[in-house]
Amino acid sequence: xxxxxxxxxxxxxxxxxxxxxxxxxxxxxxxxxxxxxxxxxxxxxxxxxxxxxxxxxxxxxxxxxxxxxxxxxxxxxxxxxxxxxxxxxxxxxxxxxxxxxxxxxxxxxxxxxxxxxxxxxxxxxxxxxxxxxxxxxxxxxxxxxxxxxxxxxxxxxxxxxxxxxxxxxxxxxxxxxxxxxxxxxxxxxxxxxxxxxxxxxxxxxxxxxxxxxxxxxxxxxxxxxxxxxxxxxxxxxxxxxxxxxxxxxxxxxxxxxxxxxxxxxxxxxxxxxxxxxxxxxxxxxxxxxxxxxxxxxxxxxxxxxxxxxxxxxxxxxxxxxxxxxxxxxxxxxxxxxxxxxxxxxxxxxxxxxxxxxxxxxxxxxxxxxxxxxxxxxxxxxxxxxxxxxxxxxxxxxxxxxxxxxxxxxxxxxxxxxxxxxxxxxxxxxxxxxxxxxxxxxxxxxxxxxxxxxxxxxxxxxxxxxxxxxxxxxxxxxxxxxxxxxxxxxxxxxxxxxx
Amino acid sequence: xxxxxxxxxxxxxxxxxxxxxxxxxxxxxxxxxxxxxxxxxxxxxxxxxxxxxxxxxxxxxxxxxxxxxxxxxxxxxxxxxxxxxxxxxxxxxxxxxxxxxxxxxxxxxxxxxxxxxxxxxxxxxxxxxxxxxxxxxxxxxxxxxxxxxxxxxxxxxxxxxxxxxxxxxxxxxxxxxxxxxxxxxxxxxxxxxxxxxxxxxxxxxxxxxxxxxxxxxxxxxxxxxxxxxxxxxxxxxxxxxxxxxxxxxxxxxxxxxxxxxxxxxxxxxxxxxxxxxxxxxxxxxxxxxxxxxxxxxxxxxxxxxxxxxxxxxxxxxxxx
Numbered sequence: 061x062x063x064x065x066x067x068x069x070x071x072x073x074x075x076x077x078x079x080x081x082x083x084x085x086x087x088x089x090x091x092x093x094x095x096x097x098x099x100x101x102x103x104x105x106x107x108x109x110x111x112x113x114x115x116x117x118x119x120x121x122x123x124x125x126x127x128x129x130x131x132x133x134x135x136x137x138x139x140x141x142x143x144x145x146x147x148x149x150x151x152x153x154x155x156x157x158x159x160x161x162x163x164x165x166x167x168x169x170x171x172x173x174x175x176x177x178x179x180x181x182x183x184x185x186x187x188x189x190x191x192x193x194x195x196x197x198x199x200x201x202x203x204x205x206x207x208x209x210x211x212x213x214x215x216x217x218x219x220x221x222x223x224x225x226x227x228x229x230x231x232x233x234x235x236x237x238x239x240x241x242x243x244x245x246x247x248x249x250x251x252x253x254x255x256x257x258x259x260x261x262x263x264x265x266x267x268x269x270x271x272x273x274x275x276x277x278x279x280x281x282x283x284x285x286x287x288x289x290x291x292x293x294x295x296x297x298x299x300x301x302x303x304x305x306x307x308x309x310x311x312x313x314x315x316x317x318x319x320x321x322x323x324x325x326x327x328x329x330x331x332x333x334x335x336x337x338x339x340x341x342x343x344x345x346x347x348x349x350x351x352x353x354x355x356x357x358x359x360x361x362x363x364x365x366x367x368x369x370x371x372x373x374x375x376x377x378x379x380x381x382x383x384x385x386x387x388x389x390x391x392x393x394x395x396x397x398x399x400x401x402x403x404x405x406x407x408x409x410x411x412x413x414x415x416x417x418x419x420x421x422x423x424x425x426x427x428x429x430x431x432x433x434x435x436x437x438x439x440x441x442x443x444x445x446x447x448x449x450x451x452x453x454x455x456x457x458x459x460x461x462x463x464x465x466x467x468x469x470x471x472x473x474x475x476x477x478x479x480x481x482x483x484x485x486x487x488x489x490x491x492x493x494x495x496x497x498x499x500x501x502x503x504x505x506x507x508x509x510x511x512x513x514x515x516x517x518x519x520x521x522x523x524x525x526x527x528x529x530x531x532x533x534x535x536x537x538x539x540x541x542x543x544x545x546x547x548x549x550x551x552x553x554x555x556x557x558x
Numbered sequence: 559x560x561x562x563x564x565x566x567x568x569x570x571x572x573x574x575x576x577x578x579x580x581x582x583x584x585x586x587x588x589x590x591x592x593x594x595x596x597x598x599x600x601x602x603x604x605x606x607x608x609x610x611x612x613x614x615x616x617x618x619x620x621x622x623x624x625x626x627x628x629x630x631x632x633x634x635x636x637x638x639x640x641x642x643x644x645x646x647x648x649x650x651x652x653x654x655x656x657x658x659x660x661x662x663x664x665x666x667x668x669x670x671x672x673x674x675x676x677x678x679x680x681x682x683x684x685x686x687x688x689x690x691x692x693x694x695x696x697x698x699x700x701x702x703x704x705x706x707x708x709x710x711x712x713x714x715x716x717x718x719x720x721x722x723x724x725x726x727x728x729x730x731x732x733x734x735x736x737x738x739x740x741x742x743x744x745x746x747x748x749x750x751x752x753x754x755x756x757x758x759x760x761x762x763x764x765x766x767x768x769x770x771x772x773x774x775x776x777x778x779x780x781x782x783x784x785x786x787x788x789x790x791x792x793x794x795x796x797x798x799x800x801x802x803x804x805x806x807x808x809x810x811x812x813x814x815x816x817x818x819x820x821x822x823x824x825x826x827x828x829x830x831x832x833x834x835x836x837x838x839x840x841x842x843x844x845x846x847x848x849x850x851x852x853x854x855x856x857x858x859x860x861x862x863x864x865x866x867x868x869x870x871x872x873x874x875x876x877x878x
Contacts, residue, residue, distance in 0.1 A: 106596070106640045106641055106835070107640065107641040107642055107643070112642060113596035113597065113609075113640065187608060188608055188609075188612055189605075190596055190597050190605065190609060194602075194605065195602065240641065240642045240643065241641075241643060253727060253728075255651075255727045255729075255823060256641070256648065256651070256823070256828075257652065257823030257824075257827050257828055257831070258724070258725055258727055258823035259727040261727065279727065281724060281727075282821075283723075283724075283821050284818060284821060284827065284830070284831075285818075285821075288722065288723050288819075288820075288821045291710060291714065291715060291722035291723065292722060292723065292724060294715055294722070295714050295715065295718065295721060295722045297721055297722065297723075297724060446834075447588070447591075447594065447836070450594040451591075451594070455594075455603075455606075
């Protein structure tokens with residue numbers, strides 16, 4: 061018996077050594093124009109259809125890579141025509157006429173026509189659509205396709221964001237089926253294989269209308285925790301990590317010439333959102349007092365070290381209507397105490413903060429609790445799951461205050477909706493948000509949204525604690541990847557591996 | 559014996575039915591729902607209502623239960639709420655990882671622990687017997703995920719010999735790469751499992767060593783080795799088989815944790831994802847398959863025990 065187990069041990073060891081010798085087999089070409097790029101991500105698609113709940117993962121893998129829109133949001137945040145060759149707007153702003161680029165075909169070989177563009181929009185606004193952008197197109201009254209290369213949109217009210225919103229609509233072959241597990245787009249890649257729970261690969265499409273991708277294949281490899289993802293990068297199992305969510309992991313890559321750490325522009329905001337409907341948070345003075353009581357600089361440093369940005373309102377620097385408003389409610393314990401006294405809460409009060417149970421919220425909650433204790437406010441922390449958050453906070457509005465990360469760009473407009481979960485209700489702001497959307501020019505839109513921005517800061521509608529950093533880490537032999545990843549996009553077609 | 563097997567199988571079916579009822583209703587106690595997991599943050603109440611209607615989660619619970627029970631009876635596991643793809647083929651794909659992981663771990667751990675446990679019991683008075691018991695004590699004390707992290711740290715990050723996790727996307731098309739991916743996960747399970755299993759083998763061996771029949775056999779002239787071979791091993795095997803049955807089921811379920819440490823696309827990670835998304839068809843499908851497996855193993859262990867030990871047969875059938 062003793063002999064048997066020793067033999068076994070020996071053979072296991074031998075097998076280990078043999079197999080490790082051939083590890084990494086089948087990974088494809090290593091470098092050059094046909095290189096296979098391995099991208100590590102935490103966001104696996106739920107399915108491949110963004111109108112059927114595909115989620116953030118399918119946007120990351122497919123947007124701009126497999127599917128294209130009439131317009132695109134570049135990594136720098138500009139809206140540019142893509143499948144649209146040109147477009148005109150009527151004087152009253154109610155009609156958009158888009159001319160399609162010539163000679164574009166889908167991966168299946170079918171020619172792109174205006175009918176496909178129309179049906180793609182219809183998929184997004186359909187009754188059973190689960191698209192995040194559905195409500196953006198409430199203004200569309202009808203769509204006409206006078207010929208194969210022209211699409212005319214008739215709107216009920218002017219909508220200055222219309223081209224921007226169109227950048228979210230993937231143009232899909234109107235006759236394509238089974239879109240939850242297959243695709244038929246016009247982008248520079250076709251879908252290779254999707255192994256659920258594991259990886260999704262894209263292969264360069266040689267008949268692409270534009271400049272071909274600078275790599276032969278892109279493989280998104282999916283992880284469920286940040287540590288496993290960092291380990292994969294450390295062992296060269298992946299070339300790029302799209303978003304680093306764990307500050308601790310960064311130390312392994314900083315000051316290491318094998319890796320490049322890039323900080324891009326993020327749109328993810330850490331919010332302490334009050335339920336502005338309930339006392340004492342219906343009082344702007346109280347909200348502002350609490351904002352001033354929190355040393356946000358110290359908070360950001362304790363969570364992210366040297367990364368991340370302080371903000372004084374909902375608007376990140378990449379939105380056109382950004383202004384630095386961090387000094388509207390500066391950190392000052394005296395100011396906080398004064399405002400609390402003015403509001404009649406000189407002796408403080410007690411409230412409960414519903415805190416999602418994942419990073420960084422619990423740590424942020426503990427920090428805030430300590431800060432508020434100094435101005436006499438007692439905060440109880442109630443830890444909840446993401447599901448409970450949706451039900452209790454978002455749907456039933458059964459909360460006093462909560463923490464949440466808000467990821468979208470241009471989402472300041474939600475403060476114009478008094479029915480949103482945080483219940484901020486300022487009729488002036490609601491009017492401005494409507495006017496901004498119906499503005500005649502982007503300058504006018506920007507000017508009006510700046511007013512919104514300033515007003516919500518003054519009202520301390522919520523407490524915008526900080527802007528997350530957007531960090532991409534890659535091997536130093538890889539270049540050409542996007543660093544901002546706005547709205548979860550990750551354009552892969554310019555990536556080059558030596 | 560045949561009637562015992564039939565009775566045992568009937569009992570298995572009843573257990574399965576009871577387990578599925580409990581499972582169905584317990585799952586519904588989880589806060590939240592699948593419609594929220596599917597929809598974006600700013601979904602309108604109308605969108606949520608439409609999604610719930612499409613999924614059927616807006617109907618009374620008893621109605622959902624009977625529809626599902628009917629499906630199960632036809633062995634139809636349905637379609638995932640989230641991916642909208644059929645559950646059964648997805649489970650089949652995931653088993654390509656979980657089954658090899660479980661079986662390799664189990665076979666290696668069983669052989670190792672029988673060896674270690676026997677030596678530790680038979681030679682409990684020698685230094686190596688004590689050392690082996692020490693190893694099993696240590697192995698029982700550490701959690702599986704910790705062993706996994708330690709192995710990754712040493713063999714993947716430190717020495718760079720093995721991948722830190724993941725599975726080749728072409729599955730078993732390159733068996734070398736697939737096996738390489740499974741070495742650390744298997745080692746993790748083997749270490750923890752052989753530690754706990756060898757303790758049972760050791761105590762079974764010690765029990766047999768002190769038994770009257772072994773002393774009698776020695777008195778009749780057998781050497782201690784002969785006595786052990788002829789009478790000892792078979793007697794020591796009876797409790798060990800029962801434990802092995804339980805441990806095979808434990809390995810299968812323990813693979814959930816190990817798959818998640820090593821990001822292996824197996825049944826375990828599929829289950830965790832499904833739970834997070836309230837993907838009831840997926841959760842129920844996986845638990846159904848797992849329950850069937852665990853019950854079958856328990857049933858097989860019971861039957862094998864009876865084959866090995868005639869005493870169990872006579873005493874029990876005598877009672878009926």
